Amino acid sequence: MKALLAQTALAFLLAITAPRAEAARLVIWMVGDDKTPQVMRPAVQAYRARHPGVTVEVRDVPWADAMTKYSAALASQRGPDLITGSTSYAIALGAKGALVDLAEAAPDLASQLTRHANPGALRALHRADGRLFGAPFDMHVQLQYYRSDLVHAAPADWAGFLATAQALHARGHGVAQQWGNTSWLGFYPYLRQAGGTVYDAGCTRAVIDSPAAVSALTYYARLYRELNAPTDGWPDADGGLASGRYGLMQSGTWLLSRMDMVHKGLAGKWAAAALPAGPTGRRTAVLGGTVLAITRFSPQRALALDFMRTVYQPDVTRRMAEAALAHGGMWLPSGRQDQIAHLPLPYRDALLTQLADAEGPPPCPTWMRQDYLLTRAVQRVVLAGGDPQAELRQAAAVMNRALEAQR
Template structure:
């Protein structure tokens, strides 16, 4: 993605954020004369550890551990809710009041870079080669790194093996396998796979993995146009519509929620839960009696692909020169093998580092770790969320049979291009 592309997608707050950046950017300051890094750093962290009490305990410990290593730095870690995270950080940047460091997604990093809200952090990463390449690439723009990856999400298929064994079928691995198994299972009232079509579900965990598997992408390579209306995009949506028509998806897939309780999966009426996250494995297994459930690699068509989004710690334009070295020290701490090992265990997420073990043991985690090879970190484009919101209802229309896949994507693309033009 080029800076030219990023500027094309400037948001209304660009002027305010640009002024903020100009006021605070500059060369990093040298450490104190005695060689000890000093300063004050505020960090906004979000609930990557789902249990609230465990989260508070972990981050309080992390703050204490860091300050023990760097007694000259006053680190304050403030726990924030995920709700309206983007709006919260944007408002803080515009007001030049808020965190020095904040946890962001790749598309958020692209947006904030576009308006001067984040600063390079590459020098805080001692050895980029120990990280999964996709986690570094997700926060890299024009050769500069703007996000230190501190963990890695991964989604993949979760299979009810009993469904396929009872039908005398192999577990599907490719789209062709899915299409072959679908009518056999449909005769028994079972969907070969599920699909969460609600607009509350991110397309990163619904339509986009199929788009990527077909060899397509949401945006063009330079990011100046959408590309989901390509032949690959049509093929991906046709795959889902064909499955719907042959009973290969649950009847309510166009609007289905992401809940497990009371779902067709829990009733034993689904063979594969698509795009499942590690934290879902235990409840998915429990929902069908505790046995016969295992993780599997994502489907393959033109390529094998799935969604795997890194958590990026960004250095904001609020950070002042006198605290720059202190912020770098925090980033180095967060990217270390020791810290990421602890975070991986506490959160259940994979580390962004290749030298940190999986957060659990057994076949499931071996498969999840193998799936990291096929992870795509979403679409790091400043307009990604707006385009996603425009596209989702048209995917629903196709699944309901109101529009053909080609008509749905053409109409969605017209709306999405209007978004890009306005930005």
């Protein structure tokens, strides 16, 4: 009996002093403000229902700090299991070996994205070698917004836009571009509408000085020279629409959910439409947004992959979008574009039309280091009266020298 009691006491002592195995934990860093993690809440709830023993921690990372924090995590091999960031972040970090290639690690998820993701968002992520260092997460595109009491219908093409803008100007109303004004981002839709691109298909050469690109920049400059559109980086275009200062403007899709909320006097007096078509007949808009990716140093890679599969379940994705709307925000799921048709959004048909013709930034690792060259060329033409062909030729030459130097 004494021996049995001694063994029992020893077992109890070992049980209370032995180190406990840590519960599995996933850490997610999301770019944005402190409200951003709320978007992920429905996915966390759905995931915890399947994995009750896994803790999921979602943190916000300000855009200004994101690349610094992600690079530091890469250097130390410690940090989050999943991250969100811009498409360019995914391309750059993937090229450094920091992110999991979904095409290799999760072909089922990659196949699902091929079926359901926005095509432009997926093209912006797919490298020329087929690797996929992230999944489209959310997106925004440009739309035309106009005063429906001042403009009978949205302009259908470039010529129609100029004619409508000139008629508005004669009546004391201007036009404005809000997103990416006088930068590469603002110029990019016109470039694609004219049939131009930044690089060739293999990301081996800059072709920003093509005839299509020159035509696009020539037209883009007319919007400022002839229509006196504001040139500051972020004009109060929606406020100007409300006051009547502007009768027509271009901005992002986030205004669909907040226009009536922020500008109550504008209710019933505005409308939205897809962008005017360029010479090719296309209405291509720039596609912005974020990507969801898994870090290569994550010790919970299998759990992280399963979390991604949860995010892209249709019911979960829809609840995430609805949660954003409930808080007065806008989260358009680029990985499950099929769910947007179920959302209670104004001018949803115009949104879906534009999303069918939208392109993200070039999927080239060098783009983040070269985008300023295109912005500089655009601004020299728009702000300083430079020659479009000469400025684009100079930008292409600098870009190609850098490309050749790194080969």
